[in-house]
Structure formats: structure tokens, C-alpha cells
Amino acid sequence: MSSPREAVANGAAGAAVLAASLGCFALGVLAVAGDGWKAVAGLLTFYRPTGPLSGVSTVAILVWLATWFTGNRLWRGKTVALGKVSVAAFVLLALGLLLTFPPFEDLLLGK
Amino acid sequence: MQMTWREIVTAVHGMLFGGFFLMACFGVLVLLHRSLAAHGGSEVKEHGRRRERIFLILMVLLGWAAVLSGAYVVYPWYRAAVPxxxxxxxMYPQRLLMSDPHTAGWHTLGMEWKEHVAWMAPMLMTMVAWVMMKYEDGSEEHRRLRAMVGGFALAAFLAGGVAAEFGAWINKKAPVTGGRVITLSQDGK
Structure with a gap:
């Protein structure tokens, strides 16, 4: 994933951007799963007073941090095609945002 | 003039943490715009960079304080089960909203959206702050990187704005209240 016109190592930035978007996408997927299936909602209830939101947010944060850590180790000091990375990140972010929007969520779940 | 403990905590969550976080997000958008428009003509000096770093770290802390206090302190009061x-x-705002079809949407659309979308703002702004601190000089490549994260900063600002706006409206329709009563002043003084 290298681009000849970029001289400065931008891999760490690419990893950070992609990981944050992946975290947002995971949040959207987990929000839908938690709302759609009671068993999943039960599994995601890490703290009873907060309900499934506690698990949805915690798992999404773990996905974000784990992919950031891994991506940073893989891409640090390297040059990546930032255009492709940012397009992929924006798509993931847009999907994450869409999945958290209740009317779209209801449409997906057939409610 | 009195407030309950839960009202004070809700105000700290929304107006202090959330409100200042959103203002800081807007500040980041301005900073990014200024650094992109400068075209290498106005290099920020080291003490200026240090202040920017402190500002960015404070912004990130405010964002996380807002979502954590919301999810683990205020939200349990909001969604408490009715005995x-x-x-x-x-004392049961979620049930109060759901008891009337004219207000149910504030929960089914407003709170259901807010409770999830709000988390995206600190996640994204943590990334934005990190990139801004790591790639902070006036070189073309660093400017390109800051331009890229500008879009994510805008998305975070909008996500935080949705959460804040719905939070304010929901608390107006069915306020989180209860707990110890705290007297702020006597006899209207």
C-alpha cells in the first residue's frame, strides 16, 4: 500500500484514521444487533443499570483500540496510499452513522 | 432557589462536559482551517504548539467525560424501571416519555440515536487530536494529513451536536430529577 509521491511516513496516521472509523462501524453493527436480538442484548449488558449500551460502547472501544494498536504496529514508519485509506474510513464511518439512526435500524430489522 | 442532585449531575454532563467539548470541537475545526489556509506562511512557535496540545488533550478528556458520565450516571436514572x-x-423519564404517543418519539428516535451516536464523537476526536499532535509542522505532507482528518472532525462535531441537541430536548420534555435537594440561595437571593 505505498504511494511513490508521498515522502513522509504517514502509516501511523492512516492506521489511526482507519481504526477510529472501524470503531464507529462496530458501534453501529453492535447497536443493531443489541436492538434486534434479546440474546445479544443480554450478552452486551455488562452493567445492568446502563443495559446493552454498556457492552455496545465497550466492545466498540475495544475494537477501535485493538485495530489502532495493530495497525500502528504494521504501518508505523511506512507510507500508505492515504486517499484509499481515507475513502475506506469515510465509508465505514458513514455506515456506522447510518446503522445508529433508528429509522434505518428499524428498516433493517423489519420492525 | 433549589436543584436536586440528579439535576446538577445532568447539567455537569450536558452543559459542562458536553457543551465545552462541542465548543472545543468547533475550535479544532477553526484550527485546522487556519493551518490549511496558512500555506506555510505562519509557522506556530513551540509555546503555541504546547498550548494547542493542552487544548487538544482537554478536549479529548471532556468528550470522554461527557459520554462516560452520560452512560454510567445519568442514563441509568433516565431508564430506571418503575417499581x-x-x-x-x-422520576422515570423514559417511562414518562413512552407513556404518551405524543412524546414517545423523543425516546424511540431521540434517545435511541443519541445514546449510540454520541460515542463516535470522542472516538473520532481522540484520533483527530492524535494526528494533529503527531503531524504538526508546516510541511505539505503534514498539511495533507490534517486536511484529511478535518472531515472526521466535522463528522465528530455533527455527531456530538445530534447527541447534545436531543439530550437538551429530552431533558426539557422529561427531566432527570430526584435525589438530595440542594439549596443554592434562600428567599430568591
Whole structure:
């Protein structure tokens, strides 16, 4: 994933951007799963007073941090095609945002 | 003039943490715009960079304080289950909203969206702050990187704005209240 016109190592930035978007996408997927299936909602209830939101947010944060850590180790000091990375990140972010929007969520779940 | 403990905590969550976080997000958008428009003409000096770093770290802390206090302190009060036999729903905002079809949407759309989308703002702004601190010089490549994260900063600002706006409206329709009563001043003084 290298681009000849970029001289400065931008891999760490690419990893950070992609990981944050992946975290947002995971949040959207987990929000839908938690709302759609009671068993999943039960599994995601890490703290009873907060309900499934506690698990949805915690798992999404773990996905974000784990992919950031891994991506940073893989891409640090390297040059990546930032255009492709940012397009992929924006798509993931847009999907994450869409999945958290209740009317779209209801449409997906057939409610 | 009195407030309950839960009202004070809700105000700290929304107006202090959330409100200042959103203002800081807007500040980041301005900073990014300025650094992109400068075209290498106005290099920020080291003490200026240090101040920017402190500002960015404070912004990130405010964002996380807002979502954590919301999810783990205020939200449990909002969604508390109504004990059997209780008919006055004033202390149970979610149930109060859902009891009337004219207000149910504030929960089914407003809170259901807000409770999830809000988390995206600190996640994204943590990334934005990190990139801004790591790639902070005036070189073309660093400017390109800051331009890229500008879009994510805008998305975070909008996500935080949705959460804040719905939070304010929901708390107006069915306020989180209860707990110890704290007197702020006597006899209207």
C-alpha cells in the first residue's frame, strides 16, 4: 500500500484514521444487533443499570483500540496510499452513522 | 432557589462536559482551517504548539467525560424501571416519555440515536487530536494529513451536536430529577 509521491511516513496516521472509523462501524453493527436480538442484548449488558449500551460502547472501544494498536504496529514508519485509506474510513464511518439512526435500524430489522 | 442532585449531575454532563467539548470541537475545526489556509506562511512557535496540545488533550478528556458520565450516571436514572404500584412517572423519564404517543418519539428516535451516536464523537476526536499532535509542522505532507482528518472532525462535531441537541430536548420534555435537594440561595437571593 505505498504511494511513490508521498515522502513522509504517514502509516501511523492512516492506521489511526482507519481504526477510529472501524470503531464507529462496530458501534453501529453492535447497536443493531443489541436492538434486534434479546440474546445479544443480554450478552452486551455488562452493567445492568446502563443495559446493552454498556457492552455496545465497550466492545466498540475495544475494537477501535485493538485495530489502532495493530495497525500502528504494521504501518508505523511506512507510507500508505492515504486517499484509499481515507475513502475506506469515510465509508465505514458513514455506515456506522447510518446503522445508529433508528429509522434505518428499524428498516433493517423489519420492525 | 433549589436543584436536586440528579439535576446538577445532568447539567455537569450536558452543559459542562458536553457543551465545552462541542465548543472545543468547533475550535479544532477553526484550527485546522487556519493551518490549511496558512500555506506555510505562519509557522506556530513551540509555546503555541504546547498550548494547542493542552487544548487538544482537554478536549479529548471532556468528550470522554461527557459520554462516560452520560452512560454510567445519568442514563441509568433516565431508564430506571418503575417499581410495581408506582403511578407517578416523574422520576422515570423514559417511562414518562413512552407513556404518551405524543412524546414517545423523543425516546424511540431521540434517545435511541443519541445514546449510540454520541460515542463516535470522542472516538473520532481522540484520533483527530492524535494526528494533529503527531503531524504538526508546516510541511505539505503534514498539511495533507490534517486536511484529511478535518472531515472526521466535522463528522465528530455533527455527531456530538445530534447527541447534545436531543439530550437538551429530552431533558426539557422529561427531566432527570430526584435525589438530595440542594439549596443554592434562600428567599430568591
Amino acid at each position: 410495581p404500584g408506582v403511578t407517578n412517572l416523574e
